[in-house]
Amino acid sequence: xxxxxxxxxxxxxxxxxxxxxxxxxxxxxxxxxxxxxxxxxxxxxxxxxxxxxxxxxxxxxxxxxxxxxxxxxxxxxxxxxxxxxxxxxxxxxxxxxxxxxxxxxxxxxxxxxxxxxxxxxxxxxxxxxxxxxxxxxxxxxxxxxxxxxxxxxxxxxxxxxxxxxxxxxxxxxxxxxxxxxxxxxxxxxxxxxxxxxxxxxxxxxxxxxxxxxxxxxxxxxxxxxxxxxxxxxxxxxxxxxxxxxxxxxxxxxxxxxxxxxxxxxxxxxxxxxxxxxxxx
Amino acid sequence: xxxxxxxxxxxxxxxxxxxxxxxxxxxxxxxxxxxxxxxxxxxxxxxxxxxxxxxxxxxxxxxxxxxxxxxxxxxxxxxxxxxxxxxxxxxxxxxxxxxxxxxxxxxxxxxxxxxxxxxxxxxxxxxxxxxxxxxxxxxxxxxxxxxxxxxxxxxxxxxxxxxxxxxxxxxxxxxxxxxxxxxxxxxxxxxxxxxxxxxxxxxxxxxxxxxxxxxxxxxxxxxxxxxxxxxxxxxxxxxxxxxxxxxxxxxx
Numbered sequence: 001x002x003x004x005x006x007x008x009x010x011x012x013x014x015x016x017x018x019x020x021x022x023x024x025x026x027x028x029x030x031x032x033x034x035x036x037x038x039x040x041x042x043x044x045x046x047x048x049x050x051x052x053x054x055x056x057x058x059x060x061x062x063x064x065x066x067x068x069x070x071x072x073x074x075x076x077x078x079x080x081x082x083x084x085x086x087x088x089x090x091x092x093x094x095x096x097x098x099x100x101x102x103x104x105x106x107x108x109x110x111x112x113x114x115x116x117x118x119x120x121x122x123x124x125x126x127x128x129x130x131x132x133x134x135x136x137x138x139x140x141x142x143x144x145x146x147x148x149x150x151x152x153x154x155x156x157x158x159x160x161x162x163x164x165x166x167x168x169x170x171x172x173x174x175x176x177x178x179x180x181x182x183x184x185x186x187x188x189x190x191x192x193x194x195x196x197x198x199x200x201x202x203x204x205x206x207x208x209x210x211x212x213x214x215x216x217x218x219x220x221x222x223x224x225x226x227x228x229x230x231x232x233x234x235x236x237x238x239x240x241x242x243x244x245x246x247x248x249x250x251x252x253x254x255x256x257x258x259x260x261x262x263x264x265x266x267x268x269x270x271x272x273x274x275x276x277x278x279x280x
Numbered sequence: 281x282x283x284x285x286x287x288x289x290x291x292x293x294x295x296x297x298x299x300x301x302x303x304x305x306x307x308x309x310x311x312x313x314x315x316x317x318x319x320x321x322x323x324x325x326x327x328x329x330x331x332x333x334x335x336x337x338x339x340x341x342x343x344x345x346x347x348x349x350x351x352x353x354x355x356x357x358x359x360x361x362x363x364x365x366x367x368x369x370x371x372x373x374x375x376x377x378x379x380x381x382x383x384x385x386x387x388x389x390x391x392x393x394x395x396x397x398x399x400x401x402x403x404x405x406x407x408x409x410x411x412x413x414x415x416x417x418x419x420x421x422x423x424x425x426x427x428x429x430x431x432x433x434x435x436x437x438x439x440x441x442x443x444x445x446x447x448x449x450x451x452x453x454x455x456x457x458x459x460x461x462x463x464x465x466x467x468x469x470x471x472x473x474x475x476x477x478x479x480x481x482x483x484x485x486x487x488x489x490x491x492x493x494x495x496x497x498x499x500x501x502x503x504x505x506x507x508x509x510x511x512x513x514x515x516x517x518x519x520x521x522x523x524x525x526x527x528x529x530x531x532x
Contacts, residue, residue, distance in 0.1 A: 147388070151374045151377065161335075
């Protein structure tokens with residue numbers, strides 16, 4: 001149906017959507033993370049070790065990779081989420097670099113050479129995970145949890161005084177984000193067939209955050225669009241050759257000027273689905 | 281029934297902000313039937329007392345008892361779950377939530393159900409929807425239920441804050457200048473509303489600058505100045521108190 005080039009781009013798109021959601025989840029409570037490449041690396045390395053050295057099937061290896069990344073996310077979240085704003089950003093950045101350097105020095109995981117020979121990620125497999133994550137996000141956006149998350153996003157002090165255990169909620173969404181990043185990392189490793197510590201740089205984490213901010217941080221649909229723009233535009237603009245990066249940078253700045261709250265906002269949904277006379 | 285114990289008791293409560301004494305050895309207690317007015321000049325420590333009761337920051341010394349149990353040192357959400365709700369001097373609403381959702385959000389504190397919830401058309405549990413409607417109608421903002429709280433007029437935003445607090449089914453309600461910026465008619469309505477809330481067996485502490493309102497509605501008044509309690513008593517006692525007059529009511 002697709003050429004292998006097209007299939008490759010769609011696989012990366014699916015992985016990027018998962019990565020975008022991994023940042024979107026903590027963002028629902030106002031927490032910006034630029035360390036999610038760290039969770040991605042944990043999922044990638046753990047699953048690769050399981051399939052390469054222990055002969056595990058791919059699916060359980062992906063799930064275990066995700067769960068371990070998530071466990072680390074919870075552990076990190078408990079102390080780190082006491083920090084706010086730019087301080088949390090710095091802490092997550094440091095965490096991502098810490099993880100990368102641990103893998104760089106740990107011979108079991110191949111050190112600087114990384115791991116190679118993983119395989120098995122297919123287009124349907126990636127989109128099964130994207131679909132499951134989307135279902136979970138839709139359920140979340142229609143449950144009472146949405147009100148709790150919004151209340152923390154808007155004013156966490158008032159949310160707490162109104163009876164919400166905000167630490168629990170914030171650590172929860174942070175850990176859930178780490179789960180998605182870990183799964184995405186495992187899928188990535190078994191698609192690329194080769195990973196090294198240099199695959200998980202802070203730049204990758206920054207891109208994840210950009211999917212969320214440019215797509216629209218108040219809706220899980222925005223993240224899909226943000227990931228799509230960042231995955232597809234570089235491919236579609238190959239004709240610009242060396243100026244591709246310039247074009248991409250200009251596009252980011254233009255989006256921030258014209259859609260500062262992201263491409264997809266809740267107001268937009270309201271406008272699209274507003275039906276006059278349906279108020280009673 | 282034996283002698284009623286105070287719903288709230290402050291025992292030598294002190295709050296120190298790095299050398300500045302915001303609240304100084306404050307003793308205070310109130311019954312469930314009380315509407316207690318906290319008055320005093322700006323900076324007297326009134327809002328700080330609210331912040332100490334709700335656990336926003338810890339007390340430096342002393343103990344706060346709520347329904348006989350010490351609550352100072354508990355996390356704010358635990359104190360809220362115990363039955364204390366409040367409003368804020370500067371209105372603090374959630375801009376992403378509609379009026380109706382504010383009430384739903386307040387109600388969550390008492391429901392463990394994680395069931396998906398729709399909008400004001402009413403897909404939640406029947407009793408919760410009825411409760412939300414009752415609160416919104418009581419405050420006269422039912423017609424705005426689908427509006428985003430931030431888009432309402434000032435006076436209505438204050439009512440949404442009270443609605444959110446009442447949805448928590450509190451036993452003690454703290455109102456921080458509920459009539460600030462309101463005209464006389466609106467003030468009268470708030471006053472009437474406070475009396476009705478009190479009749480529902482909810483204790484109220486109100487911070488208020490409008491002395492006529494305080495004298496009219498409160499059963500008990502505490503006058504603070506520089507974090508200290510200057511005077512305490514019924515409205516009649518306060519208006520007769522010479523020091524109270526001097527500090528706050530002005531010499532006539």
